Amino acid sequence: MATESGLDFGKPVSTWVHRHARLGPNCRNVEIKHGCYSGVGALQLALARVAAHPERKALIVAADLTRPTLEDFDFLGGGCAVALVVGADPQILELDPERSGYWTHEVADVFRPTARAEIGDNETSLFAYLDALDGAFDHYVARTGTADYHASFKAHVYHAPFPGMTLRAHRSLMTRLGAARAEIERSFREKVEPGLRFARHLGSAYGASNFVCLLGLLASAADLGPGDRVSLFAYGSGCQGEFYDGTIGPAARGLVARLELDRHLESRVRVSFDQYVATERVREARIDASDYQPVRDALYEAAYAGQGWLVLEAVEGYRRRYGRS
Numbered sequence: 001m002a003t004e005s006g007l008d009f010g011k012p013v014s015t016w017v018h019r020h021a022r023l024g025p026n027c028r029n030v031e032i033k034h035g036c037y038s039g040v041g042a043l044q045l046a047l048a049r050v051a052a053h054p055e056r057k058a059l060i061v062a063a064d065l066t067r068p069t070l071e072d073f074d075f076l077g078g079g080c081a082v083a084l085v086v087g088a089d090p091q092i093l094e095l096d097p098e099r100s101g102y103w104t105h106e107v108a109d110v111f112r113p114t115a116r117a118e119i120g121d122n123e124t125s126l127f128a129y130l131d132a133l134d135g136a137f138d139h140y141v142a143r144t145g146t147a148d149y150h151a152s153f154k155a156h157v158y159h160a161p162f163p164g165m166t167l168r169a170h171r172s173l174m175t176r177l178g179a180a181r182a183e184i185e186r187s188f189r190e191k192v193e194p195g196l197r198f199a200r201h202l203g204s205a206y207g208a209s210n211f212v213c214l215l216g217l218l219a220s221a222a223d224l225g226p227g228d229r230v231s232l233f234a235y236g237s238g239c240q241g242e243f244y245d246g247t248i249g250p251a252a253r254g255l256v257a258r259l260e261l262d263r264h265l266e267s268r269v270r271v272s273f274d275q276y277v278a279t280e281r282v283r284e285a286r287i288d289a290s291d292y293q294p295v296r297d298a299l300y301e302a303a304y305a306g307q308g309w310l311v312l313e314a315v316e317g318y319r320r321r322y323g324r325s
Contacts, residue, residue, distance in 0.1 A: 001031045002038035002062040002207045004112065004236075007320070014203045016322060017061055020310055022160035035110065036159060037236025038062065039082070044242070046086040047097045054088035064206035067118035079180045082208040082215070091251040093214065093230075096121060100244035101140025103132050112239035115287050125237060129165070130172050132241025133158075133233055140243040149177055153245065154228040155191045155221055157213045159235040162204050166213075168235065194220035201265045212232050218248070220258040269303040290318050300325075 001014035012031030032042040039062030046058035063081030085094075109128045110120035146152050158166040170192050174184045197216035199205065205212045210232050217224060224230075228248045235241050271279070279299070286292050292315040296305075304311055304325040313323045 001029070002033075002060060003031065003064055004033055004035050004038060004206060006031060006033065006065045013063075016060075016320070017059075020322060021059070023059075030290065034240055035238050036064075036206045036209060037234050037238075037240040038232035040210055040222065040232075040242055040244075041240070042099065043084075043095075044100070047095055047138060049194055050086055057085055057087040058087065060084050060198070062206075062208035062211060064208070067112065067116060079103060080205050080208055080212065082205075082211040091249045092218070092255055093246040093252065094249055095244070095246045099140075099144050100242055101136045101138065101143055102240070102242045103135030103139055104240045105131075107110065107237075107239050109239060112125055116284070121235075126168070128237070128239045129159070129235050129241075130237055132235050133169055133243070134176065135175060136233065136241035136243035140245075144245075146245075147176065149231075150179075150187065152208050152229065153231040154224055154248075155195065155217050155230045155295060157195050157210055157217065157230060157232040158192065159209050159233055160196065160199045160205065160213055161209070162248030163199045166192055193228065194286040198261060198265065207236075215256055215259075218252050219261065224248060224253075226252070269299065271299065275299065289315060291316055312322070 001012055001017055003013060007013055012029065014031050018027060018029045020233040032038045032045070034041050039060065042060045042062070044113050046060060049058060050056060061083045065079050107128045108121075108123065109125035110118070112118050128222045134287060141147055142236060156170065158169040160166050167188055170188050171184050174187060179187070195213035195217040197220045198212050199209075202212065214230075214232070217230065226248055229245055230248065231243065233241065233243045282295070294300075294312055296315070307325050309325045310322050313321045315321075
């Protein structure tokens with residue numbers, strides 16, 4: 001489980017995932033935390049494990065939620081999740097653990113000191129992201145020898161805390177590499193923007209961001225096919241950056257099409273501003289509650305009832321109970 005939105009200081013969310021996914025008992029289940037880097041951090045750990053033991057697989061669930069901010073401006077937070085299976089016969093994206101560059105240093109750009117607070121400095125976070133991109137890319141080039149950013153990759157994925165950040169990142173890196181403005185804009189339209197297809201509907205993703213944008217690429221980029229190489233950059237506040245690459249697998253586009261992600265996104269229930277505020281106030285009031293019984297109101301009936309989704313049924317003495325809707 002990759003998340004910066006853990007529900008307990010000791011018990012990992014992965015224990016509930018393991019239980020309700022009905023996996024066998026001979027598994028390792030852990031919760032990985034490092035801001036928005038958590039998903040790719042978990043992926044790299046899984047890659048190393050599978051490389052050493054090709055007969056094994058890993059399930060990664062990257063999921064997050066934002067903290068309530070109703071007394072301040074309300075930014076678009078990472079309320080989404082992506083699950084992926086890592087194995088020795090990749091069908092969507094093939095990765096080499098050695099083809100990555102990474103960079104880290106301590107900075108207090110965005111952090112969550114309590115169960116209620118999410119604190120950030122926009123300017124510090126922006127420059128920490130761009131510093132990590134430069135540092136991770138330089139390390140990637142030193143490790144792989146890949147120097148031609150335009151010719152080496154059919155498409156690019158950047159961490160997208162909000163979709164507009166990808167243009168800032170792409171412009172920053174390509175300007176540093178000597179590209180002209182017109183070339184940068186054309187490259188963004190052709191190689192980055194198709195990956196924002198789902199990100200623009202979600203608003204933002206945290207630990208799942210790279211995977212959301214990869215899905216967007218595979219659903220949108222008509223010229224992307226098996227064997228094409230793509231670059232990916234992950235960033236987590238605190239901070240950690242990683243620049244890595246992968247090649248598109250033989251069944252990637254077909255598997256993503258079968259997910260019908262557009263249909264699922266379009267089936268969401270639109271809420272009014274008043275409904276949103278009321279729901280957020282209920283959520284804020286119940287943070288850290290030892291006992292809680294979720295209300296099955298009209299929104300629940302419209303979005304969840306009868307759908308078979310895994311939902312919270314109750315909290316009793318801090319013990320959480322889940323069931324199917």
